[in-house]
Amino acid sequence: MKRIAILILIALISQAVFAQTDVTSSSELVLQISTLPELKFAFTQNYTFPFMQGDSPLTEGNNINLALTGEITPITLNVNAKAVWTPIAFLQFSAGGLIGTGWNIGDDLTGIGLNTNVGDASVRDGGAFDGIHYKALIGGTFQFDLAAIFPGEWNHVVFQTYHEINYMGYSRASANQPWFYESDSGENMNGFSYYGNLVIGYQMPLFLNMVAFLAEANLNMYDTPGRTAWGDDLIRWTFSGILSFDITRQFSAAVLVQFRTLRNFTEETKDLYYQNRVLKTDDKLRLEFFRVAAALTYKF
DSSP states (O other), rough: OOHHHHHHHHHHHHHHHHTTTEEEEEEEEEEEEEESSSSSEEOOOOOOESSSOOTTTTTOEEEEEEEEEEEEESSEEEEEEEEEOOOOOOEEEEEEEEEEOOOOTTTTEEEEEEEEEETTTTEEEEOOTTTEEEEEEEEEEEEEGGGTTTOTTTOOOEEEEEEEEEEEEEETOOTTOOEEETTTOSBBOEEEEEEEEEEEEEEESEEEEEHHHHHHEEEEEEETTTTTTTTTTTTTEEEEEEEEEEEESEEEEEEEEEEEEEBBOOOOTTSOGGGGBBBOOOEEEEEEEEEEEEEEEEOO
């Protein structure tokens, strides 16, 4: 009875808070595809309500946005939530989490599983739904639009940078045990990581409504013995050229052409289990074509 009373009290308080604010909600469906064997379908429900709004142009739009998303791919199922607080027009703070699981299709598509070393080769250890993938994050965004200083529909030169610290894990993995998720390289480990990005773009009141450049950085922050030998301490970069299209008021599409950095290993170790590879000392990284990706979004 005590738990029921607490739940009722929370529900009443929540109802009172939302009743006193101008809460808005929206939904969107997103389909992501690429030239790799990748496919993701996501549904997001957004709730936005005013919070600490002021009278100045920098604070009049202050709000908190809560996004609840369900994702499904041919090999994984994820649910995540993210809250974003905008205390001033050019700054945002975010926190969120994700939980998911997966299954495998043949030998090539790995939804989830441990990456084990058998005969100096990567062997997947895992079956359908035999573990949970989880993630918690905090982050911050700084953003700027030239049109805020020089108003005009042709003056939207936009800049945004986002930085995040997250903790990812796989319930079956022990300390320093690598694992796969969504057919990646299988070099994940339970621990903290850094993710950051930088976007510079130009928005136009046209069918082609934005042209942008995106740079993304990932860095593993956990301390694995000997990790410098195979370059696990290096930042992994992805660079994207983006074209965004407004097809209708509700339907939009974005196309990305992406390149990424890969590590160069010595000739005698490049085919070994990844932790037994040795990074070249004079030429550690190379830039290669990654993929062409597209995202189709319907908002309602």
